[in-house]
Amino acid sequence: MSAPVFAAATAAPFNPLLVMILVPLIGAAVVALMPKARADLVRQVAVIFSLISGASSLYLLSEFVTKQGDFQFELRHAWMKSFGISWHFGVDGISLFLLVLTGVLFPLAIVAVDPGHDHKPYYAWLLVLMAGSMGVFVALDLVVFFLFFEIVLVPMYFLIGLWGHGDRIYAATKFFLYTMFGSALMLVGIVATAYLHQRGTGGDWTFDVVEIASKPGISTGASRWIFASFALAFAVKVPLFPLHTWLPDAHTEAPTAGSVILAGVMLKLGTYGFVRFGLYLFPEASRFFAPVLLTLGVIGIIWGAICATMQKDLKRLVAYSSVAHLGFIVLGTFSLTKEGIEGAVLQMVNHGITTPALFLLVGMIYERRHTRNIDELGGLQVSAPILAGFFTLAMLASVGLPGLNGFPGEFLALAGAFKGARWWAIVAASGVILAALYLLWAYQRVFHGAAEGDNATMRDLRLVEGLVLAPLCALIIVLGVYPKVMLDRIEPSVTALVEHMQHAEGGGR
Amino acid sequence: MFATLLQATGAGDKLVTPEVPWSHLAPQLILVVGATVGVIAAAALRGRLRRSVGAVGAAVVAGAAIVSIIPLWHRVSNPAQGPISAVNGAIGVDRFSLFVTALLCAAVILASFTAEAYLQREGLDGPEFSLLLLLAAAGGSVMAGANDLIVMFIGIEVLSLAVYVLAAMHARRISSQESGLKYFLLGGFASAFLLYGIALTYGATGTTSLLRVQSFLAERVLTDDGLLLGGLALMLVGFAFKVGAVPFHMWTPDVYQGAPSPVTGFMAAAVKTAAFAGMLRVFVVGFASYADLWRPVVGALAIASLVVGAVMSVVQTNVKRMLAYSSIAHAGFVLLGVDAASAEGTAASLFYLAAYTAMALGTFAVVTVVGGSGDGAHTLDAYRGLGRRRPGLALAMSLFLLAQAGTPVTIGFLAKLGVIRAAIDADQWALAIVAMLTAVISTFMYLRIVVAMYFAESESESDDRGELRIPWGVGVTIGVAVIATLVLGVVPGPLEHLSDDALPVLVAVDGR
Known part of the structure; x- marks a missing residue:
């Protein structure tokens, strides 16, 4: 990169990424343990925790070094050693604003809408959802990404199912199963990526995105198959035509806060996934499948x-x-x-x-x-x-x-x-x-x-x-x-x- | 017994009675002696014991067995000493058998706490319940360590007989009786298949010792191995029956539905674990040289179990039957690890079994509570509105169900990841893909229960089923299962290490 002078700029007093993920989780636990009768108090606590997480996303924005394309604020901690899975987090220009968006939208959604009943679980689920959404955008390990990608389904499922309108159970179940179906094959794709990469490069098993991208070792044919399995998961999430039919139902039946988060944050998981894990890991396969995805995108527009x-x-x-x-x-x-x-x-x-x-x-x-x-x-x-x-x-x-x-x-x-x-x-x-x-x-x-x-x-x-x-x-x-x-x-x-x-x-x- | 065996295999003209290093068999001995003493004490002091004594006693004995495993584990982990065997090489003491024994003992502890509450509610007498759990665990432990096919058979019979009685334990409920009888008859068939398979294997190789089978097959090439293949096939049928793999699963839904709920949980968790331990030992290690021949069959069993288990579970209306079919699907997942026929596959299978033990015991503990007096309320309707009536219970149940569906941050996700990894490592792409697709179908079934608990409007508020009581025993089981499901889902390190190390080894070293 052109400005090595700024390389040491991540020497911030604390790493905001962890705060952004952990604070809402702690908040969810606190909310869950509060007395049921104090609805306003529960709401205030939820607002405070989401604000702390949101504020650290703004802090991240202020500390983010411009004119630098690498990952910043990187964190790595081994999780399952024999599998080569680590909690690897990092931010770059592509994920930065999605994080800030998540940090801004959640407090607003929490303040704006009163669920009307069952305040405690409602705010707890929203905070879990916030942590999960943050996690998706910072994960730089395929399994950790998948983990967050899947876990956000659970709170959203309950938000739609319990606080939604009309045909909420149908919408919630459809939403859950569609997304689950998409990501089921992605898990196979993820394991295949690590396996073929290990076989191609002769190193250890690793699910680290940066490492896999920097040392290509997967054959063209295999990478196309794997890309297809990723693309299916992301296409459901985006959603691309003809896999979009869950979206109108889920959006319409969801409570307002749910729609706000669905549209604002969760739809981006798919498009972000395409950029981060499609283009970055499988450039050739992306070019190979580009005509298909372009066509589906244009059909979606019309x-x-x-x-x-x-x-x-x-x-x-x-x-x-x-x-x-x-x-x-x-x-x-x-x-x-x-x-x-x-x-x-x-x-x-x-x-x-x-x-x-x-x-x-x-x-x-x-x-x-x-x-x-x-x-x-x-x-x-x-x-x-x-x-x-x-x-x-x-x-x-x-x-x-x-x-x-x-x-x-x-x-x-x-x-x-x-x-x-x-x-x-x-x-x-x-x-x-x-x-x-x-x-x-x-x-x-x-x-x-x-x-x-x-x-x-x-x-x-x-x-x-x-x-x-x-x-x-x-x-x-x-x-x-x-x-x-x-x-x-x-x-x-x-x-x-x-x-x-x-x-x-x-x-x- | 062993003496005649040895004679039959031509060990010598003189009867040689092997020296038994009792300390190596400490876990099994503690379980058997504990059960025996317990039965005698129960008979002698009938009526004068509080009901909870049985549960607490079983938990203490199983706990002692776990404690006795620790020094043995350290001993066999020591590279200078390595795995050992006892009784002239017939029972192996390696980390595999110790891991499985510990898992079975943990299952006994949790199941006996659930059973305590169940017996109390149903007004059933009997510390026998918990003591039979101990016997079953002893049998399973013998299976996990069996280096000899006859010993394997003894283990499977000890386990099965105890579980037949357990299934029929609720003497006043006809469905429990039916369940026990069904299980007994079909289980008898399966045992016969297994025994016949052992006989054919003996005919082909001249020995029942896995160790000698291994060296026999290493030294010779059989020009006509029809007999051996027949033996392998029949043994596979026997094991497939015990784990509940399709097409030998027919008994599962009925027996799971009829058996007392705590027993069903124990069957799903422990019987499966023990049977898979036996299967891994016999096939993956003993008949490793025939892996190319049995692997396709195991793969077919896996696919059939995954598909049938998932699809059939969706159309059930009885929660216990749903969970029965889901246990068939889970067996399919474990078979993925068996099919890999590798160290990774074995470790992944063990991890899966440990995960499933926690999830299944937790799930069936909730089922026990919801079943209510008479253990009959198992339709989806019984779960309607549980989220309002008992939020904690409903939340725990949702956690267990989502974990079984493979949701991340639970142990169920890591278990699935492990077997998928093993399958891909063994180039079984089709198996991995089928497994994940059927997982989505199963998810639909789990969500049906969640929907019933949370979203379904309770149609009639007046329909007052009375407050569901959560006795302390069930509370303990559910609490431990929740912690295991969540904590091991986030910090899998310890369990992962243990299951990675716990590989079966065949040695005949009667170390001291």
């Missing part, structure tokens, strides 16, 4: 948009819009260009800001009107102008209006795709227009027109609700106007990744 247009349920509409947005991330990633991957990473974070904001707003509308049916809503901007204002901003960001945060990521992803995968990019670009269509149309139906009945008397935002939305909206504007803050940190890592891929492929096997 299909998600079409489905979103036809939804009658506002929350379901936002859920389908996620399918479309995640398609752009896949498009950027598998353009395999520097711009495309940068755009993908940027879009992961930005989608994690706008869509949770939309879900929060939909949740607030539902709380007031007890319906999410677009036909029953109308003219809300008369009775709730502030809510309408926030909704406009989040919606425009989601559409990708220049100047708001949805734009730079989508633009870079499309620009990268134009370089690396032109025809897909051309089709995908029409998705941008479709997004404008369904979101604006929905906005028009919900907020414009004459307000009748309950719609006319709907209460506007409370102060707390405004305070929850304010940080997200501030980020929408700041990151839209000045994405350089993020790009400075993302770029070196992406450049290193692209160079690594070229090197690995050029070097031949």
Whole structure:
């Protein structure tokens, strides 16, 4: 790297990564042991623990050294020695902002939504989920990654099943089984990676991502099979067409906090997995499968948009819009260009800001009107102008209006795709227009027109609700106007990744 | 007995009675003597003993057996001395047999605590219950150390007879009687198969000692090994029956359903462990040179068990039957480790068995509580709303079920990882893939129970089943199982070391 001077910069007084994972876990234990009757106290404790974890993610951001593509804040501790598994954690530009996003979204989700019943388990599960999500983004060991990747299912399963709406049991079970099915084969793939790597290089068994990537020893044919097993797991999680059908159900039936976390953090596990474990470990196989994944991504963009247009349920509409947005991330990633991957990473974070904001707003509308049916809503901007204002901003960001945060990521992803995968990019670009269509149309139906009945008397935002939305909206504007803050940190890592891929492929096997 | 054996195998014209180094057999002796003394004491003092004496006594005896294992373990771990054997090489004392014995004793302790509460609730007399557990463990321990096929047979019979009686222990419940009888009849068949297999093996090799079988096969190439293959096949049938592998699993659902719940837990945990220990010893070590021939068969058994166990478990409505089929699927997972026929495979199998012991005993302890008076409430309906009625119990049950499904941060995940690794290491890709896919199907079944406990609306609030009591014995079992499932799932180091070291070795060194 160009700046060896900064190499010793990880000499922070403590390692924030551990704090970010362990504090929510401790919080969950504390919450679980508190008396059931004190719902407010439980909530305050949960907020405090999630804030500590979130604050250390901000501390991580401030201590993170820019212009450096390597992993920082690395930690390694042997776990199962004979298997070559170690607790290996580290951050680079690709995972940094996903961690910060996790650290920001969880406290907001905890503050914003009251579950209504069973407060204690609700907050405990949310804190476990927070720890698991943090763990996924810092894990640099395949088994440890898998461990966190799977463990997040359990709290989300209970969150949807116990505090969800409507057909929550069906949605929760479908969510669990789909994801489990995807990752079952990934476990075989992970063990195969370590086994073939050990056989190819003649060293010890290791599941360490960095080591496996630095010493390639897996034949082209085998790495394609393994990549396929990884891709299946990630494709379910993203979700890619045609494996996306769990998403509308899970998002719609989940409690608002669950939808916020699902859209903001958990969908990124798949796209992040593609970048970290797909491209990084199996460059050749990524290029081999890129046309397939690009096609599925583009289908997702169009299909998600079409489905979103036809939804009658506002929350379901936002859920389908996620399918479309995640398609752009896949498009950027598998353009395999520097711009495309940068755009993908940027879009992961930005989608994690706008869509949770939309879900929060939909949740607030539902709380007031007890319906999410677009036909029953109308003219809300008369009775709730502030809510309408926030909704406009989040919606425009989601559409990708220049100047708001949805734009730079989508633009870079499309620009990268134009370089690396032109025809897909051309089709995908029409998705941008479709997004404008369904979101604006929905906005028009919900907020414009004459307000009748309950719609006319709907209460506007409370102060707390405004305070929850304010940080997200501030980020929408700041990151839209000045994405350089993020790009400075993302770029070196992406450049290193692209160079690594070229090197690995050029070097031949 | 051994003398006649030796004579038969041509050890000499003169009867040589082998010297028995009793200290090497301390764990087995403690178990057998403890059980015998217990039975006599129970008969002599009938009615004058408190019920809990039996459970506590069994736990103390099993605990003493575990303590007696520690010096032996150190002794055989010492490279200067190495593994030893007793009774003229017929019983091996190596880390494998010691590990399995310790596991069985742990199972006895946990099962007897559950049984204590069960007997109390059902108003059943009898310290015999706990003492039979001890006898069964002694039998299993002999199986784990058997260097001779006849000794293996003795071990399996001691184990099985004790468990037949245990299954029929609830004398007032017809289903328990039926379960015991079924198990006894089918188990008798299996024993016959095993014995016939031993006979054929003897016919082919002229010996029943695994050690001499090994050297016999090393020195000679059999031009016609039909007899030996027949013997291997029949022995495999016998073991497959005992572990409950498809297609020899037919008894499992019925017997598991009918047997008293604590016994079912013990059967799932200990009987499986002992039978797999015997299987590993006979096939992976004794007939290692025939691995190419028996491995495909074991692989087929594994796939059949995984698929049938997972698929059939999903369509059940009785929780005990669900868990019975899930135990068949678990047997399939352990068979993955057997099929690998390697040191990794054996270690992974042992780890899996240890993990399953903790999970199964915990699960069936919960089942015992939920079963209620009469041990009859085992439908999914009985679990409806358990999350509200007994949050702690429901949480523990969810943990056991998710661990069995292989969720990370529990021991179940590491167990699955181990056998998958062993299978891939042995280039058994298809087995690994089938195993993981069936794990997803099983997960659906585990989730059905979780859904019933937490999500199902209790339709009628008036349907008051009364407060479920959690007696202290069950509490202990559940607590220990929860700790084992979670702590060993995060810090597997100690158990991993032990199971890695615990490889069976065939030696005839009657060390002093």
